[in-house]
Amino acid sequence: MSFFSKIHDLIKIPPGEGIESVTYLSNKDIIPMGPKRRTWGVWSLTFYWSITNVTISTWTGASSLLSLGLTVGETMGVIVIGNAIIATLALLNAAPGGYYHIGYTISQRVVFGIRGSVIGIIIRIILSVVWFGSQAYLGSLCLNCVFASWSHHYLHLPNTIPESVNMTTQQLIGFVVFQIISIPPLFFKPERFNKPLMVTCVLTFFAMMGITIWAVSRNGGSNGPLMHESTNMSSSTRGWYWVYGISSWYGSLSSGVANQSDFTRFSKRTWSSLFGTVFSLMVVGTIIPLMGLVTASAYRGRYGEEVWMPNEIIMNCLEADYSPTTRAAAFFVGAVFTLSQVCFNTMGNAYAGGMDLSGLLPKYFNITRGSILTAILSWVVQPWDFYNTSSTFVTVMSSFSVFMSPIVGIIIADFWVVRKKHLKLSHLYSNDKTGKYWYWKGINYRNLIIWVIAFTPGLPGLINAVTPTIRVNRGIQNFYYGNTIFEYFITFFLTIGSSYIWPYDNVDDEDEYDYFDTFTEEECAKKNIVPYSQITERDLNTDSARSTVSGENIVILPEKE
Template identity: 50%
Template sequence: MSFLQKLEVKPKDGGQEVDNLQNHDLIPMTPSRRLWNYASYFSFWTVSECSISTWSSGASLLSLGLNVKESIGVIIVGNTIISTLSVLNGGPGYYFHVGYTVCQRLVFGIRGSYFGVAIRTILSIVWYGSQAWLGGQCLGIIFSSWSYSYLHMENTLPLSVHLTTRDLISFLLFQLISIPMLLIRPEKLSMFLHVSSVAVFVAMISVFAWSIGHNGGAGPLLNAQSNFSSKSAHAWAWIYGITSWYGSLSSGITNMSDFTRYSKRKSSCVPGTFGAIMTFGTVMPLFGLLSASATSEIYGQALWMPHMIVEQWIIADYSSRSRVAAFFASLCFLSSQLALNLLSNGIAGGMDMSGLCPKYINIKRGAVLTSLLSWVVQPWLFYNTSSRFVVVMSSFSVFMSPIIAIIMSEFWIIRKRKLKLSDLYSNEVDSIYWYWNGFNLKSFFIFIVVATPGLPGLIHMANPNISINQGILHYYYGNCIFGFCIAFFLNIALNYIFPSKAIHALDSVDYFHTFTNEECLKMGITPAENESDRQSNQSKDVELIQEINVEKNSV
């Protein structure tokens, strides 16, 4: 056996074979593995919306010139868009139990799918590093609550690396803690999500209550007024605020099928998604804004992240009471960062990498590889320098919006919720998703048409010294609306003019054991067990006929 053969992913006992398009993690989920219910999705989104990133993200809206009340208005509109698109874009997951990787074969073709998967893989690696850095900060506060020496550890690294010795140790330990958890199958992480969501919510409430109570009020920020030179500038600030808010979660919306495929029922993800995003996704940024305002009066500087407030507790007063409070608050934050990073970035990245090379990478190997590669992006630079990381990453909605729009229009409108699963795993030219030599040229054309006008705006956001046309800048400001709508309707129009073949085709047999007998009956599909019995009976009939013929010949 060669070295490469030893590295190949082994098929599960009695499962599908492993090849260049499939392994156990990429094939549709069987009913026995679909374990997520309403509470699972509520906890999944609660962990995301009660995260450090969500708490601190209101600052980006204030930087646009909006006041607190307007920022909350932008957040509510943005969360409505996020909730709706998350549920709709997850359709292939809860109807056919396939993830984002396989959906890209529907969108870009069997060969072209690597394009969409590669984009999402890069985002997974970058976001994993970013969230792991914040998790390391929480771990550092836990150690600091145990040891005064750790809190004031001498830095032995040069200033040019923008990283302290204490932060490096904390980041490394968080990465090491994460790796064993990346080996747990995502469908079995539901209980961890429940515990983490409750813990982090209690911690966030506590930090907010302390900030307001200790200051005796919310501080000056709540009454600050917005100031714009014109109504037009004010309106575009609102539009850009909605786009940036949506953009920060656009990568998560894009691969929502990676998680809706674990749904016990088609409707399981709906109430949890809307409930958690619309409540915690609105309340937590408000808490962040008001707490920052309060801490500006307490400490003389606004602290935008909750763990920074907690760290100040033990810096200002290293008493037993402060240390205990800092320990438990940071432990809750740590739990949240682990849950968020494992699912949204680690396991999602593992799925993406598995799609790029399923013969050698499964979800576990891909998740660990995502973790290792996250060091390359040097996430400490995002937070310890003048990096415009948050702005640039939010700008990736320029690329994500057309992909989301094509998935939704293709699945819901053009194909009317019908997929031929066997053809999604076929390299043969007769696959209905082969399109032209394995590439769906219509989708590539739409992506280029929609994403290209947004690129100058993205470049301008990364480097404000580069000036661009005002009209192009406005397109970028509203790309979550303009880009999505153009891609959605353009895909419908092109498929009307140049229709794909067999757009409403379904498999005649449940080849992957994906559906229950009841689901097969509703869809008009023969259950796999029935087909196996039929083939077995046919085989027995053939054997019987052969025996009869042998007897006749002998006579």
């Protein structure tokens, strides 16, 4: 065996429990999730969405909306509507994971084809990398509060980095250390990370509540001046800012909505995610930005300065009073916020990136390897540049939805309306050219064209938002303001319409046997399929099966050369 062959064998993913071999279309992390790994119940999925909301980005989210000139009431209205849209789309998009226990990468094979799925997967990988870096930077600012509570010198650490870098020496140290402490959690299996989420969510929620109570009490019990400010603008402009605010709020979570099935495939029951998604988004997701808004308003009323970032509030307190009491409070709050950022980044970005890389290159990446690579690549995006101004952050959030919202629309329309919740799992792991999801040379050009048609009108507006010197007409700009809503409906109806004009063959076909040992006996009875335990060698040797038993309890379709 040559040296390169040995290296190749070394970097290949081992099969893992129950799998004899890994192919370029399957490994143990992307096959349908079996009952043993489906450990999440209602509360696990509740805290999954809650950790998304007990973060700095949600706490400060109202600042971006207020910067548009909206009032506090309008801002909260935008947030409530945005959360309602997110909850609805997240639940609809979670269905492939709940019904068939497959993730986002496999859903992409359904809508874009076995080969065409690469497009949607790569976009998600890019977003995971960008968001990991973004949240890691925010976490590093909280970690600096912990270090500052230990050392007065660190609180006033001189900056030795040029101003053009948009980062100080203190921030660099915090970012490096945060990235280091973010690595160990990546070795946990995602289905086993639910308990740390629960503890972290509770601690962070009460830490946020404590900051809000402290700020209001320091301001004499008043909510502060921001609660009553407004900006004069035409009703048309205000209306489109509402649309833009909703779009940007959804845009900040569009990548998370798209890959909902990555996590609902861990659920014990089909709709375990229902309560958690609605409660976490509509209740927790509304209370947290409201607390951030009240805190910033009260702080401004007391100190005359508008500060949104909790780490800045903590640092200001330490500079004003470096007493043991203040240092202890700064340590606790800073540590809790740091833990929150670590957990959210692990679950929402690292694991998501790991799942996507596992789906893209199953022979070489599992979730753990992909998560680590996601964390390493996050340095490249220089996330500290994202937070120079609030308007920059709005632009970054909004840009995500331009490409992701159409994909969500295609997945939902295809699964719920076109295929009526029917999938043939065995064909999702085969490159057989007669398979249902091979389409034309492995690519579903129909949905690919629909996706391009949907996002193209939003590109000029996105370019204008990033580079205001490039002018666009008002109609194009307004389309960009509402890209989340418009693009979703474009893809939703085009996907359905095209399926009536050019219908797919036998969309209601499903496997006769539970080849992957995916379903419980109760699920098999409902689907009217033969459970894995009852499959015989004779069944596997039929032309329809074209399968081989691989390992103890998983059936993997053979790779065709």
